Amino acid sequence: MPEVETQLLGGTANRGLVVRVGDTVRRPLRPSSTATHALLQHLERVGFSGGGNGAPTLLGVDAQGREVLSFLPGETVTPPYPDWSMTDAALDSVAQLLRRYHSAVAGFDPDTFEWAEPVPPAYVEGMVSHNDPNLDNVVFRDGVAVALIDFDLAGPGSALWDVATAIRLWAPLRPDADINDPRRGRALTRLRRFADSYGLGEADRLRLVDAAALNHVWCMDYVRRGAETGHPWFRQRWTTGEADLTDRTNHWFTTHASALRQALLS
Template sequence: MTGPAGTTGTPWDRPGPEVPLPGGVANRGRVVRVGDTVRRPLRRTSPATHALLDHLAAVGFDGAPRVLGTDRQGREVLGYIPGTAVTPPYPDWALTDAALRSVARLLADYHRAVAGFDPTPHSWPQPPPDPYAGELVGHNDLNLDNVVFRGGRAVALIDFDLAGPGSRLWDVACAARQWAPVRPDATVRDARQGQGLRRLRVFADAYGLTGAERAALPAAIQQNQEWFGGVVERYAAAGHAGFLEYWRSGTRLGSEEYRAWLAGQEPALRAALSG
């Protein structure tokens, strides 16, 4: 039972009611709030994640959890960030252009904050494919439920389990693919249907992508989709309940299906990003 700097018996380690937190796949049902803390299972790569979060705290980035220690059950203890994560059914306020822009700006702020962090002493999860690895430590999993909002504005990123050496473009591809979203309209069952291309441009503008990055984004989106498909497949094959449920849900797009759809959309994507 330890806290920051090896302290014991710290206030955050007092027992209290455990409130399950919604969202997520890998740790579904295993993440709880206790007072002003969040308790999550430790992982092989937790020391790397904790070093990253400690760096973000040291440089004054407020948009990520603080590491407090471990509790009596051997779980990591993080500071709770007040606000709302976006979970289904998605509320209307989370699908506005204002919310989308705030996600892009938060991501840009994170990338500036993490730029000076050295990942080399640590062991990380599987990295993105070349050439999307090694520029900086990316979040690598910018799903809707991994962003905390207050007052309709994105204020924090959570769930850094897949964080590791990546790149700005890789994180942008991941976020835009899911937030715009960049996928067939038939699979979009909320107010974003028919708005993907326009919202992709909104995200790119708010983040501040360069012309070269905009030209490279469609290919990055395709590889990001395929990489995440591989992550899901590996976990499902290993019997992970959350990923098995997602695998069997029928909402997952196969790599070949998505690649074919995206190839047909490439002229429209490039026009949306450059127009």
């Protein structure tokens, strides 16, 4: 019998190209696949992944030239966001999962590999960060974050850069008028809570607001360049409000920097 392929949502870059086949996921290969495959194999060796937890397990490449990964059962957070995903408990579990990932990846040497999207040099500190712990890249079970998926943007970075990425998306750090879920009005509270749940040290707290603001610029520049080179989903995203939201959020970071720092350090 032929294998049954069920299309998965996928992210913006791979939308329509990610499928489930039985207990596996098939995804397109990329120039950085050798690097991400080595990273996933490291995570398995050190016990971060396996048994459906932590991260997908690399299983090989199929006859169509797609990477084959283990399927991780659970839920990811996509609109309309379920109530459980907006809770403080869910936020805490994301921070704790990210901390476990950073502990697991600490011994991995990235220097001999080609990675996808370089992060600003000031935030490259000898660690391979995930770089995209978006809501739909975290697998939950029973309201608890258990695994990270989609390592396409992983590469040399730092724990601080990953925390900045995660909190920018999960707080979220943007104007209240652009938050249309129960997180509206709670950005400062959730910012502090994530830093506390992760166990972020004082030195990195002092740098976190600037890192989050720059992370937003970095991420949106990636989307803009994708749109300009003709990627259909990046173009759709950029031309249906993302460009305006980017400008509003950049301004918001400027006007709220002091309050954000106070929330982290008080």
